Structure formats: structure tokens, C-alpha cells
Amino acid sequence: xxxxxxxxxxGIITGIVNGLLGIGGGTILIPAMIFLLGExxxxxxxxxxxxxxxxxxxxxxxxxxxxxxxxxxxxxxxxGAVIGGYLGAKLMNKLxxxxxxxxxxxxxxxxxxxxxx
Amino acid sequence: MLIxxxxxxxxxxxxxxxxxxxxxxxxxxxLIGTEQHVAQGVSLAAFIPTAVVAIITHYRQGxxxxxxxxxxxxxxxxxxxxxSLLANNLDAQVLKKVFGYFLIGMGIYEYGxxxxxxxxxxxxxPKIRTMGNVMPLQKPLKKRSKSQKNLIKxxxxxx
Numbered sequence: 444x445x446x447x448x449x450x451x452x453x454g455i456i457t458g459i460v461n462g463l464l465g466i467g468g469g470t471i472l473i474p475a476m477i478f479l480l481g482e483x484x485x486x487x488x489x490x491x492x493x494x495x496x497x498x499x500x501x502x503x504x505x506x507x508x509x510x511x512x513x514x515x516x517x518x519x520x521x522x523g524a525v526i527g528g529y530l531g532a533k534l535m536n537k538l539x540x541x542x543x544x545x546x547x548x549x550x551x552x553x554x555x556x557x558x559x560x
Numbered sequence: 561m562l563i564x565x566x567x568x569x570x571x572x573x574x575x576x577x578x579x580x581x582x583x584x585x586x587x588x589x590x591l592i593g594t595e596q597h598v599a600q601g602v603s604l605a606a607f608i609p610t611a612v613v614a615i616i617t618h619y620r621q622g623x624x625x626x627x628x629x630x631x632x633x634x635x636x637x638x639x640x641x642x643x644s645l646l647a648n649n650l651d652a653q654v655l656k657k658v659f660g661y662f663l664i665g666m667g668i669y670e671y672g673x674x675x676x677x678x679x680x681x682x683x684x685x686p687k688i689r690t691m692g693n694v695m696p697l698q699k700p701l702k703k704r705s706k707s708q709k710n711l712i713k714x715x716x717x718x719x
Contacts, residue, residue, distance in 0.1 A: 453632060454634060458636035458640040459640075461640050461643060462640040462641065462642065463647045464659055464662055465599070465600025465601060467581050482625070482628075485623050492615045492618060493629040496611045496615060500608060502604050505641065507601070511648060516592075516602050520566065521567065522567065524570055525609055527568040528574055532575040532576075535576055540576055543576065548667045549667065551582060552671070554583065554590075555586075555661065555665075559664070
């Protein structure tokens, strides 16, 4: 019972972030699975995708219903993203992931500040 | 072409597990001039084909726990409906601010930390605290299994 409440809460928060902000939600789901549910990182990663896919599908449909979906733009982005995702996975061990994370962390903070102010 | 390049870069970042998707929305807004809601819609829709490919790979490697995914997806589908309806009823300027705050939080987490996942193994205490602040989900619950106890131990010292 305790576990079901935990799973439900993690799920709902992930879904709300997904729908409200239009981003995957893996950034919340993966650490939650590792720290709260004790899953291994690679299992958490794989499993999180299986949860976010249907979630993103539902969110996309609601965005489409409210005319907030630009299919043409999405296709262009997706075609780049599929190729990029493949390259990224291949390059995973060849790029300095740690410094990249810091660099993009700074990007995020700057972009976030610009959006807030 | 610019759009394709943005997609390509975000894909590479996601493939590196750096969470490039989060940067897609501001990139669309500031480089292409997309409206906030539409940018979020693009981010969601573009995620789908990428995820399908990734899931197949992970599933073949035995890294998808189907039953767990099912339980969590039950909650996340409800959350998605709530979140999407809320977003779609918010003014673009308000939504942009909400997104901005989240982005700042994510940026701090990314900068200070995703490597924390690795550092936990080294039991490095102080940095884990920052994560507890950024990610409220990681506040320790009272009941934990043995394996989880070990993982969260450094964090629980603060509470």
C-alpha cells in the first residue's frame, strides 16, 4: 500500500511536469526511481523511457486538441533529434560529459533567467 | 535548416544523457521565435520518435522493467492530462516564467550535479544536500528497503 502511494505520487508528478512544461520528465523520474525505489541507474533509464513515451503521447494529443501543435516544425526537429540521439549515444564515451554538463547547466540557468525576467 | 540543426544538437545532448530536451524549448523560442505553448508542443512531439528508438534498444538489453513501468505510467498519464490542461489554460507569459524557474533549478542540478548519481557511490555528503534542495522528490521517506537506505544515507543526515 505504501509502495502504491509512492509509485502513484512519483508517476503523477512526472506526468504533471511532462504536460505542464512539455519536457520529458526523465530528469525527475530517473533520480526518483534510483533514490526512492532503489533501482539501478541503467534500469531506471530504460524503464523511464517506457513511462514517458505514453505520457508524452497523451500530452501531445491535448496540445494538439488546443491547437498548440506545429506538426511540421516537430517533424523537422525530430528528424534532427533522431540522428543526434544516435550520434550522442555513440559519442558518449568520447566526449567529456562532465564538463559538457557544467557548460549546459550554465546555459540552462542563463536561459531560465531570461525567461523569468 | 536551423531547425534541423537545433534538433540535431538537442538529440546529441539527450543521447549523452545531458537532458538536451530541456534546452529545446528556449532554443525554439529565442532562435526561431516560436510561441511558448507551441515550443512545448514541439518538444513533446519530437520526443516520441526518439523515445521509440531508444526504448527498443533498452528493451533488448533487458533494461526495461515492464511491471514497474506500468504502475508508474498509470500515475503519469493522469498527471499528463492535468499538466497539459493546466499549461494550455495558462497565459504564455505566465507559462514562460514557470518554465524559466524550472530551467534555473534544472541548470543548478545539472551544473552541480548529475554526477551526484555517481558521487553517491563515493558517499560524498555535502553535494547530495544541494540535490535534496533542488529535487524535493529525493527527500528521504520513512520506510526504506535496505538497498535504498544505503543510497540515501548521506542525505538523511540533514533531516
